[in-house]
Amino acid sequence: MQHVLFVCLGNICRSPMAEAIFNDLLEQHQLTGQFAVASVATSSEEEGNHPHPGALKAMRAHGLDASQHRSRPITAEDFDWADTIITMDHANVANLQRMAPNRVDAAKVKLCLDIIPGREGDPIDDPWYTHKFELTYQELATALPAWLDELK
Ligand code: 4NP
Numbered sequence: 001m002q003h004v005l006f007v008c009l010g011n012i013c014r015s016p017m018a019e020a021i022f023n024d025l026l027e028q029h030q031l032t033g034q035f036a037v038a039s040v041a042t043s044s045e046e047e048g049n050h051p052h053p054g055a056l057k058a059m060r061a062h063g064l065d066a067s068q069h070r071s072r073p074i075t076a077e078d079f080d081w082a083d084t085i086i087t088m089d090h091a092n093v094a095n096l097q098r099m100a101p102n103r104v105d106a107a108k109v110k111l112c113l114d115i116i117p118g119r120e121g122d123p124i125d126d127p128w129y130t131h132k133f134e135l136t137y138q139e140l141a142t143a144l145p146a147w148l149d150e151l152k
Contacts, residue, residue, distance in 0.1 A: 003035075003037075003082050005078060005082035005084070006019050006087075007039065007087045007096060008039075008042070008087065008088045010071060010128060011041030011046060011073075012046045012071050013052045013127050013128050013133070015040065016055065016069040017059060017066065018039060021137075021140050021141055022037050022147070022148070024064055039069070041072065042096060050070060079105040082105075084110060084147075085109045086112050087109060087112065088124040096109045111123075112143050112147075115143050
């Protein structure tokens with residue numbers, strides 16, 4: 001069983017969207033038994049909160065429901081649990097590498113768009129600031145099938 005952890009700053013926009021999209025891909029490919037997926041925040045700012053209405057709306061537009069999700073900050077157990085930690089921007093990477101309990105855990109941290117040729121090093125910008133939730137969906141929907149291919 002592969003454990004995939006999606007992480008962003010607040011865990012109310014990008015990472016819960018990624019979790020729902022990745023879970024949907026697993027269902028489409030009949031791989032639900034081979035992966036466990038979760039998402040968490042680098043901050044505790046939004047702890048206990050449901051996804052942003054803009055994120056829920058973008059997900060609904062694509063037939064996905066992330067409404068049951070609640071934000072929570074990453075723990076040392078999450079670093080240990082995860083095989084791969086997929087993050088959205090450079091601040092996420094820097095924060096997680098600082099927070100990682102050890103070097104093995106720090107090495108699990110990946111930038112989401114690095115999997116797409118030509119987009120290496122690009123962030124998935126925070127729709128909490130940009131309000132471009134559909135763009136966030138499209139970037140995740142492009143990158144996550146490539147991550148599934150890489151990890152399966
Ligand atoms: P996310 O967006 O990291 O994609 O979930 C954000 C949500 C909340 C905050 C920042 C980013 N915040 O500062 O509360």
